[in-house]
Amino acid sequence: MAEKEPILQVKNLSLFYGKKQSLFDINMAFYLNEITALIGPSGSGKSTLLRSINRMNDLVSTAKVTGEIIYKGQNIYSTKTDTVDLRKEIGMVFQQPNPFPFSIYENVVYGLRLKGIKDKAVLDEAVEESLKSANIWDEVKDKLHSSALGLSGGQQQRVCMARVLAVNPDILLLDEPTSALDPISAGKIETMLLELKEKYTILIVTHSMQQASRISDRTAFFLNGKLVEYDKTNKIFLNPSEQATSDYVTGKFG
Numbered sequence: 001m002a003e004k005e006p007i008l009q010v011k012n013l014s015l016f017y018g019k020k021q022s023l024f025d026i027n028m029a030f031y032l033n034e035i036t037a038l039i040g041p042s043g044s045g046k047s048t049l050l051r052s053i054n055r056m057n058d059l060v061s062t063a064k065v066t067g068e069i070i071y072k073g074q075n076i077y078s079t080k081t082d083t084v085d086l087r088k089e090i091g092m093v094f095q096q097p098n099p100f101p102f103s104i105y106e107n108v109v110y111g112l113r114l115k116g117i118k119d120k121a122v123l124d125e126a127v128e129e130s131l132k133s134a135n136i137w138d139e140v141k142d143k144l145h146s147s148a149l150g151l152s153g154g155q156q157q158r159v160c161m162a163r164v165l166a167v168n169p170d171i172l173l174l175d176e177p178t179s180a181l182d183p184i185s186a187g188k189i190e191t192m193l194l195e196l197k198e199k200y201t202i203l204i205v206t207h208s209m210q211q212a213s214r215i216s217d218r219t220a221f222f223l224n225g226k227l228v229e230y231d232k233t234n235k236i237f238l239n240p241s242e243q244a245t246s247d248y249v250t251g252k253f254g
């Protein structure tokens with residue numbers, strides 16, 4: 001069967017922080033309705049790659065990128081790209097839940113208010129839909145106007161996800177979104193991600209081999225800034241081509 005069309009393509013991407021090179025000539029493609037796990041030891045470049053995809057590394061003054069990332073037929077590193085718009089289409093959730101010190105409702109509508117949307121019915125609907133998609137509506141529907149900071153870490157993380165979903169992105173970038181959470185909260189996020197992949201393309205950095213094998217369709221293994229192997233998750237875990245991949249997924253180093 002022919003491969004489907006990628007939604008996003010990374011081409012010959014290298015990234016330098018000052019003189020130090022942190023990504024080396026990365027080539028990979030990502031697909032709609034798939035979850036891709038980025039795995040590898042600490043410092044291997046997973047977060048750097050993730051942050052390159054919505055140009056968060058622009059915020060690091062020493063970071064310099066060469067190569068291309070093609071999204072919707074355009075290199076996102078071209079001068080035409082509006083990074084604010086890009087980050088709405090390619091949303092990101094971080095390791096530590098980072099709700100704003102506002103109500104749950106105001107967290108979710110934050111991006112819509114920035115867009116100038118004021119219609120209460122539109123905002124109400126977006127809140128309900130996004131919180132449902134983030135698998136947290138039932139837990140918070142009676143306290144939408146309480147502070148998001150009063151929620152548990154796992155709930156805060158799902159509210160952060162709802163905040164990203166409310167602006168209707170195509171791609172979700174998740175940087176170890178469950179590593180600060182207990183196993184039950186992490187499980188709720190995994191369930192949510194499996195539901196969300198019906199509509200989105202999801203990239204997740206994870207240190208958990210179990211998580212990568214449970215939820216991802218493809219897995220990419222990074223080592224020292226290089227992409228060692230990228231394939232269907234079953235292949236990476238059951239029959240990897242590279243010895244380093246095999247050693248990593250079987251826990252020989254980490």
Ligand SMILES: Nc1ncnc2c1ncn2[C@@H]1O[C@H](COP(=O)(O)OP(=O)(O)OP(=O)(O)O)[C@@H](O)[C@H]1O
Binds near residue numbers: 017040048
């Ligand atoms: N803002 C920065 N300035 C300078 N160097 C950085 C910066 N961010 C990351 N690096 C370096 O780039 C390399 C890759 O880091 P990165 O955070 O992408 O790795 P990672 O695989 O995500 O690690 P972890 O699993 O610990 O999050 C490391 O050597 C790191 O020290």
